Amino acid sequence: MAQTNEKALYAQLDEFIDGLPTLQGALITVLHKAQGIFGFLPVEVQNHVAKKLDIPASKVYGVVTFYSYFTMTKKGKYRVNICMGTACFVLGAGDILNEFAKEIGVQSGGTTEDELFSLDALRCVGACGLAPVVMVNEKVYGKVKKDDVKGIVDEFKAKGGVA
Amino acid sequence: MAKVKSISDLTAYKNAALAGDSKHIVDSSITRLYVGMATCGVAAGAADVMAALQEEIDKNGVKNTIVIPTGCIGMCYAEPMVEIRHPDGKTVFASGINADDARKVVTDYLMQKQAGEFIKPNVGYGKQVRVALRNCGNINPENICDYVAVGGYEALAKCLTSMSREGVIEEMKKSGLRGRGGAGFPTGVKWEFGFKNNSPSGKKYILCNADEGDPGAFMDRAILEGDPHSVLEAMAIAGYAVGADEGVIYTRAEYPLAVERLNIAIGQAVEKGLLGEGIMGTDFNFTISISMGAGAFVCGEETALINSLQGQRGEPRLRPPFPAQKGLWYEPTVNNNVETYAMVPAIIAKGADWFRTIGTERTPGTKVFALAGKINNVGLIEVPIGTTLKEIVYEVGGGLPGGKALKSIQTGGPSGGCIPVELQDTPVDFETLNAIGSMMGSGGMVVLDEDDCMVNIAKFYLDFTVEESCGKCTPCRIGNTRLYEILDKITMGHGTEQDLVELRQLGEVIKDTSLCGLGNSAPNPVLSTLNYFMDEYKAHVIDKKCPAGACTDLLTYKVVPAKCFGCTLCARVCPVNCIHTVDEIVGNNKKLHVIDQNECIKCGACVPKCPTKAIVVE
Numbered sequence: 001m002a003q004t005n006e007k008a009l010y011a012q013l014d015e016f017i018d019g020l021p022t023l024q025g026a027l028i029t030v031l032h033k034a035q036g037i038f039g040f041l042p043v044e045v046q047n048h049v050a051k052k053l054d055i056p057a058s059k060v061y062g063v064v065t066f067y068s069y070f071t072m073t074k075k076g077k078y079r080v081n082i083c084m085g086t087a088c089f090v091l092g093a094g095d096i097l098n099e100f101a102k103e104i105g106v107q108s109g110g111t112t113e114d115e116l117f118s119l120d121a122l123r124c125v126g127a128c129g130l131a132p133v134v135m136v137n138e139k140v141y142g143k144v145k146k147d148d149v150k151g152i153v154d155e156f157k158a159k160g161g162v163a
Numbered sequence: 164m165a166k167v168k169s170i171s172d173l174t175a176y177k178n179a180a181l182a183g184d185s186k187h188i189v190d191s192s193i194t195r196l197y198v199g200m201a202t203c204g205v206a207a208g209a210a211d212v213m214a215a216l217q218e219e220i221d222k223n224g225v226k227n228t229i230v231i232p233t234g235c236i237g238m239c240y241a242e243p244m245v246e247i248r249h250p251d252g253k254t255v256f257a258s259g260i261n262a263d264d265a266r267k268v269v270t271d272y273l274m275q276k277q278a279g280e281f282i283k284p285n286v287g288y289g290k291q292v293r294v295a296l297r298n299c300g301n302i303n304p305e306n307i308c309d310y311v312a313v314g315g316y317e318a319l320a321k322c323l324t325s326m327s328r329e330g331v332i333e334e335m336k337k338s339g340l341r342g343r344g345g346a347g348f349p350t351g352v353k354w355e356f357g358f359k360n361n362s363p364s365g366k367k368y369i370l371c372n373a374d375e376g377d378p379g380a381f382m383d384r385a386i387l388e389g390d391p392h393s394v395l396e397a398m399a400i401a402g403y404a405v406g407a408d409e410g411v412i413y414t415r416a417e418y419p420l421a422v423e424r425l426n427i428a429i430g431q432a433v434e435k436g437l438l439g440e441g442i443m444g445t446d447f448n449f450t451i452s453i454s455m456g457a458g459a460f461v462c463g464e465e466t467a468l469i470n471s472l473q474g475q476r477g478e479p480r481l482r483p484p485f486p487a488q489k490g491l492w493y494e495p496t497v498n499n500n501v502e503t504y505a506m507v508p509a510i511i512a513k514g515a516d517w518f519r520t521i522g523t524e525r526t527p528g529t530k531v532f533a534l535a536g537k538i539n540n541v542g543l544i545e546v547p548i549g550t551t552l553k554e555i556v557y558e559v560g561g562g563l564p565g566g567k568a569l570k571s572i573q574t575g576g577p578s579g580g581c582i583p584v585e586l587q588d589t590p591v592d593f594e595t596l597n598a599i600g601s602m603m604g605s606g607g608m609v610v611l612d613e614d615d616c617m618v619n620i621a622k623f624y625l626d627f628t629v630e631e632s633c634g635k636c637t638p639c640r641i642g643n644t645r646l647y648e649i650l651d652k653i654t655m656g657h658g659t660e661q662d663l664v665e666l667r668q669l670g671e672v673i674k675d676t677s678l679c680g681l682g683n684s685a686p687n688p689v690l691s692t693l694n695y696f697m698d699e700y701k702a703h704v705i706d707k708k709c710p711a712g713a714c715t716d717l718l719t720y721k722v723v724p725a726k727c728f729g730c731t732l733c734a735r736v737c738p739v740n741c742i743h744t745v746d747e748i749v750g751n752n753k754k755l756h757v758i759d760q761n762e763c764i765k766c767g768a769c770v771p772k773c774p775t776k777a778i779v780v781e
Binding site for chain 2: 024025026027028029031032059062063065066068069070084086087089090091113122123124125126127128129130131140142155
């Protein structure tokens with residue numbers, strides 16, 4: 001079952017690549033799409049992209065590891081991102097990050113064993129008026145205080161694995 | 164309406180827009196509710212507010228009242244907010260409201276004229292002059308009608324029908340517009356290089372740098388979300404001037420709403436024949452596409468950006484050749500920043516002479532700043548070049564919250580420096596800020612108060628630079644890492660006076676020898692704080708103290724013997740049992756408590772427990 005599923009994902013990626021007007025300079029666009037499909041970019045996916053675009057796998061790996069947006073580790077169902085821009089930093093984002101680490105049980109960059117949560121520090125999202133800012137997937141929380149953290153985590157724990 | 168095929172078509176389209184969808188722009192006989200729907204507004208709940216307003220208006224049949232979604236109004240501190248323009252010319256704001264409050268705005272305020280707590284008077288823009296942000300907050304960014312109604316695409320029409328390519332470049336040179344991305348290079352001169360350089364293929368590119376990576380700067384996002392067509396129009400003007408038929412906008416992947424609005428805007432412009440082939444019935448062709456970055460600060464450097472557009476690692480190229488000679492795909496390329504582009508249509512429409520009446524002789528015009536940190540009115544502001552820092556902080560920004568003292572203003576993000584309060588009368592300009600060891604940069608302005616430790620702030624920026632250095636050149640890759648390590652050592656209390664000498668020496672070398680702007684400016688936060696806040700560095704390395712109390716490793720918790728009466732509460736709450744009694748009798752025949760400094764982990768748990776406030780932090 002899992003295998004056919006994976007096959008379908010690769011087919012989806014191939015369809016996107018075949019539909020591109022040109023493959024010249026398309027690597028980053030393709031990787032964005034691939035990460036959207038697979039959720040992350042493991043070596044197998046990178047090799048597949050390399051073959052498909054006819055470029056060395058080392059070049060794909062070089063690009064994936066250069067850009068912070070691309071990840072080679074699987075993220076949680078709920079991706080908790082703490083903005084670490086200057087405005088958020090001076091208003092205590094560091095404490096918020098620590099509080100989330102304590103509450104979720106993983107450090108920044110990590111994913112919980114049940115793959116429910118992952119925690120990351122994020123570059124400035126440009127919503128400085130709401131500093132400090134926390135994003136859980138697409139949902140934005142503004143002016144977050146240390147005491148709010150447990151509530152936010154519990155909100156998503158309650159949702160659990162259900163979409 | 165069909166495609167715009169001539170200047171008279173554009174005028175007809177404008178008139179139709181003003182009579183139809185865009186009548187809110189001129190029709191002052193109706194009440195207009197503008198809802199700020201940029202990322203910060205939406206994040207604060209503006210979509211619900213807007214829906215509630217519309218629903219309540221419909222339900223109660225409120226007449227002559229319309230709701231318009233708009234971009235960033237600039238007052239981030241008051242989001243979500245609604246600007247209410249009354250037929251009598253009076254404007255008020257409803258700020259910080261939720262959907263329920265929005266219903267009351269309709270039922271109580273609009274219908275029964277009861278102001279209530281949400282309605283705030285119009286504070287106006289004060290010292291602000293809005294050029295780049297002229298349409299933000301006034302038009303619906305997702306409807307091209309609104310942009311045309313305020314005179315959009317007329318500057319492009321003027322160029323195509325009545326100005327030569329050289330004439331456009333001449334006008335830009337005359338205006339004195341300088342690149343607002345940070346370097347301040349004259350835009351007209353840049354366009355002239357692009358015009359003069361030709362490759363065998365004849366291909367040229369126009370790029371828009373929307374890779375706004377400075378932490379604390381968000382003006383480009385606001386412009387793309389609030390007035391995307393102004394950027395598209397300016398890129399087409401640049402394309403006409405230099406002879407390019409293709410434009411690419413390189414934007415951050417972290418700005419999904421900006422990308423969405425740009426896509427809508429490009430689609431509408433193509434549909435109207437304002438982009439594409441044979442624009443406005445002339446033989447000028449111009450297309451624009453969007454390319455997303457993937458999270459690398461260095462890609463704001465233009466040669467790194469070009470490499471990234473080519474699907475490579477975003478490492479800067481050696482110059483020369485300059486992008487105007489060999490840029491994207493090694494063809495002549497002109498690249499400008501979002502804010503610079505946003506000013507172009509206004510300059511062409513109103514003329515270079517008008518633009519020169521704003522700002523200073525050397526740098527005409529305005530600059531948008533993102534005001535953040537310890538400031539009351541966090542937001543996006545636009546002031547004439549030459550406005551002083553003090554005016555920006557106190558008159559535009561409303562001063563610091565909690566009556567705290569201004570300590571420093573950080574400008575230019577990780578490439579800039581920390582300006583001390585003594586220099587708050589400095590007028591902002593590229594040269595004046597450089598002269599005091601900071602820089603304009605992209606326009607981030609972070610206000611710091613007495614609680615911020617300058618060594619820690621320098622360390623914060625270096626941490627960012629070390630992470631974002633692409634690693635191509637050694638001074639930046641290794642030098643900045645060493646700077647960070649020394650700063651880390653100092654904030655942990657292990658610094659020496661020799662470290663301060665080395666910080667300065669290493670910083671100078673990195674500035675002189677790095678390959679690109681990232682490395683050239685990375686030591687600025689360290690060097691500027693060394694220059695202006697040496698006493699704070701000395702306190703860290705000699706006295707092992709952090710005057711601002713931000714470096715926890717340098718804090719000391721002590722019991723004041725005169726206040727302690729031996730109640731044992733502190734000792735009981737201490738997680739590492741480092742509070743002991745000594746043989747000195749205090750209070751009611753009890754023993755004095757002391758904290759063992761070698762064991763203390765500085766958690767602070769004891770402080771709130773003490774009934775006599777005998778535990779102090781130094």
